[in-house]
Every structure is written in C-alpha cells, then in structure tokens.
Amino acid sequence: MNGMNEDRHLPPETAAATTAAGSGKGVSTARNSVSSGPNGAMISVRDLRKKIDKEEILRGVDLDVAVGETLVIIGRSGGGKSVLLKNLIGLMRPERGEIWIAGQNIIGMSERQLGSVRQKVGILFQSGALFDSMTVEDNIAFPLIEAGMRSPNAIRARVNEVLEVVELEGENAKMPESLSGGMRKRVGLARAIIRRPSCVLYDEPTSGLDPVVSDNINRLIRRLQHRFGMTSIVVTHDMKSAIQVGDHIAYLHEGRIYFYGTPDELTRCRDPIIQDFLQGRSESTAR
Numbered sequence: 528m529n530g531m532n533e534d535r536h537l538p539p540e541t542a543a544a545t546t547a548a549g550s551g552k553g554v555s556t557a558r559n560s561v562s563s564g565p566n567g568a569m570i571s572v573r574d575l576r577k578k579i580d581k582e583e584i585l586r587g588v589d590l591d592v593a594v595g596e597t598l599v600i601i602g603r604s605g606g607g608k609s610v611l612l613k614n615l616i617g618l619m620r621p622e623r624g625e626i627w628i629a630g631q632n633i634i635g636m637s638e639r640q641l642g643s644v645r646q647k648v649g650i651l652f653q654s655g656a657l658f659d660s661m662t663v664e665d666n667i668a669f670p671l672i673e674a675g676m677r678s679p680n681a682i683r684a685r686v687n688e689v690l691e692v693v694e695l696e697g698e699n700a701k702m703p704e705s706l707s708g709g710m711r712k713r714v715g716l717a718r719a720i721i722r723r724p725s726c727v728l729y730d731e732p733t734s735g736l737d738p739v740v741s742d743n744i745n746r747l748i749r750r751l752q753h754r755f756g757m758t759s760i761v762v763t764h765d766m767k768s769a770i771q772v773g774d775h776i777a778y779l780h781e782g783r784i785y786f787y788g789t790p791d792e793l794t795r796c797r798d799p800i801i802q803d804f805l806q807g808r809s810e811s812t813a814r
Contacts, residue, residue, distance in 0.1 A: 540617075558638040568627070568757040569594040569617065569726055575624035577610055584610050585621065586782030595602065596760040597752055599773035601766070603804065609619075612728050616643040616648055617762070629725060649719030649727040653734050655694035657711060657718075659704045659811065663690075664699035667718045668727040674722065690691065693747060714796050726758040727751065733765050745771045766805065770794070 568591040572773060577585040584607040592598045613619040615626060617633055624680050625632050629647050636644070659667050667686045676682055683699075692698050693713040703711060712732060719727055721729055729748065734739035745768050751757050763769055769776055770790040778786035779794075784791065793801070803809070 532719070567594070568592055568628060570760070571594075571627040571770075572611075572615075572624070573625040573627075573733050574787065575614060575626065577607070577614060577619060577621045583782060585614070585624075586604050588624070588779070588782070588784055590777060590784055590787075592758055592760060594725075594758055595752065595756045596774040597748065597761060597772050599761045599769040599776045600779055601763065601769055601776060602779035604764070605615040607782060608779055609730055611779070612650075612730055612760065612762055615728065615779055646722070647725045649716075649722075649724035651712065651719050651727065651729045651732055653731045657714060659703050661703075662699065663695070663703075663706070665702045665712050666703070666714055667721055670718060670721050672792070676768070685721060686717075689721050692751070693717045694722070698736055700754065704721055706738075709736050709743065712736070716747065720757075721757075722754070724757070724758070729763075732761060733763065733768050738767075741768060742767065742771075744768075748772045750777060 552663050563757065570592040571589070572588050572590040575588040576583065576584050588611060590598075591723055599610065602608050604812050610619060614621050615628070617636065617638075621634070628644050633641060635646055655778070658669070659788075661669070664683070664686050667689060671682050671685060676685075686699065690698065693716055695713055695717065697708065697715075698710070703714070706714065716727075716732075732744050733747065738743065748759060748761065750771055752759055759772075761769070761772055770793075773790050775787060775789055776793050780786075780800060786796065786798070788796070794805070796802070
C-alpha cells in the first residue's frame with residue numbers, strides 16, 4: 528500500500544470518517560448481531576440539548592432508530608441536523624441528555640471509551656473527507672492500517688470487496704482529484720464500511736450531485752441496509768432521496784423533533800409547518 532505516512536493530525540471530520548469504521552470482522556453477507564439500547568433501538572436519544580456559543584441548537588431531541596432501519600432526518604438549513612450527527616459520535620458534547628448506541632450511553636465517556644463505540648459506526652460526511660494525496664485503495668484501506676492489519680494481500684482483498692459493493696471495481700489506483708463527486712462519495716462510503724459497522728451515518732449524501740448520480744447513491748444506501756442489515760441515519764435536504772431511502776422520517780424543527788413517521792405519512796401530513804417545508808415555502812408566505 529502507498530501513502531500511509533500521511534500526517535495523523537487529522538481534521539475532526541476526517542479522523543472520524545477514518546476511525547469510526549466497524550467491528551473488524553470484515554465485509555460479508557451475514558447480518559449484524561448488535562446490542563440494543565432503550566426500546567430495543569440501535570440508537571436512542573433522550574432530551575438532547577446543545578448550545579453553540581449562546582444559541583441553543585438542540586432543545587430536547589428525543590429519537591429512536593431501530594436495528595436495521597434507515598431513519599432520514601430533514602429540516603431547514605442551520606436547524607441542527609449536522610450538529611445532531613456530530614453529537615451521536617462524540618465529535619460534539621451536549622449540555623444535557625443521553626445518547627445510547629448499541630446499549631451504551633456515550634455521554635461522559637472518555638475519548639478512549641468513545642473509540643470502542645465509534646468502531647460500531649461508519650460516517651460519510653458531505654465532502655467524503657478523502658486524503659487528496661492517497662489513492663482510492665489507500666483511502667479505503669486507512670482504517671484497516673490504523674487497526675493494525677499488516678498483510679498487503681489481505682488488505683487489498685478487503686478493499687476490492689467493498690469496491691465491488693459500491694460499484695467501483697478496478698478504480699484502486701485513481702487519485703481523488705480525478706474522481707467525480709459521486710465517485711468521491713462512494714469511495715468515502717467504501718471506507719466507512721470497510722470494517723463492517725453496525726450503523727452508518729450519512730451527512731447530505733446526495734448534496735451537489737445530479738439526479739441520476741443521486742439515485743445511484745440512494746440505491747446504494749438501500750442495498751447496504753438489505754445486504755448487511757445496517758442501521759442508517761441519513762441527513763438530507765433532498766425530499767426525493769428522503770422518501771426513497773427512509774423507513775421513517777424525522778423533521779427537526781426549532782431544535783426538536785416536530786414530526787416522526789413513514790414517508791407516506793409525511794407526504795399526507797396537512798400540518799402547515801410540514802407543508803411549508805415540503806413545498807419550499809417560507810413561513811411568511813403560508814400565513
């Protein structure tokens with residue numbers, strides 16, 4: 528493998544994307560066996576509150592994500608969706624509340640304790656958080672190297688396996704600068720699942736992509752859910768994507784979960800606040 532002497536003082540999002548990667552059991556078609564928290568959920572959030580400077584961004588979020596389901600979180604820009612994701616993996620610390628992941632409350636955990644929890648969670652940030660000086664293969668292999676795997680043949684076999692999953696077979700030697708936006712997202716996702724996490728978090732996975740590529744990413748999210756039984760949380764502004772991939776959809780409004788239901792229940796909801804969002808209208812226009 529090449530390029531593994533990369534500076535390890537990583538930006539928080541890149542570090543999280545490369546280290547929160549899984550249980551180390553490899554990629555297979557067997558479904559995950561995971562512990563669950565309150566109500567049998569893979570992820571549970573209780574009364575989560577978070578301030579940035581003096582502004583209260585999250586004002587008492589309550590949420591459950593069942594094992595093996597895909598939850599989509601929607602809401603207006605600046606409403607706290609990405610902040611919620613970062614709290615879920617300890618990149619931000621809330622002022623109050625509980626976050627249960629696979630039966631463990633992460634609030635108050637040390638960085639070392641969080642490391643073991645983050646192994647259960649893969650992350651795909653908007654940019655993909657790729658190392659520009661590394662090839663596709665080296666980017667995807669990075670979590671395996673960090674975890675202590677040393678056999679080049681074993682690493683390459685694992686990389687090729689996830690490249691097949693994300694439909695990028697044979698692209699091992701390419702550099703990030705030569706990849707399209709959709710390919711960068713898929714390489715980032717391959718790295719996120721290389722160690723077979725129980726859960727994957729997606730922050731705007733179709734942002735900046737054309738409709739055809741967006742549809743490809745949405746189908747990939749569903750394929751991972753069905754093939755590996757992965758639990759997923761998807762933050763998006765793309766309502767077509769939300770309806771396509773979500774088992775349930777949560778609308779984050781003014782720091783709380785204002786709506787929770789199936790995609791069909793969301794589209795049939797007559798609440799004016801929901802309709803303002805779905806139709807892309809400002810509140811002042813609807814009144």
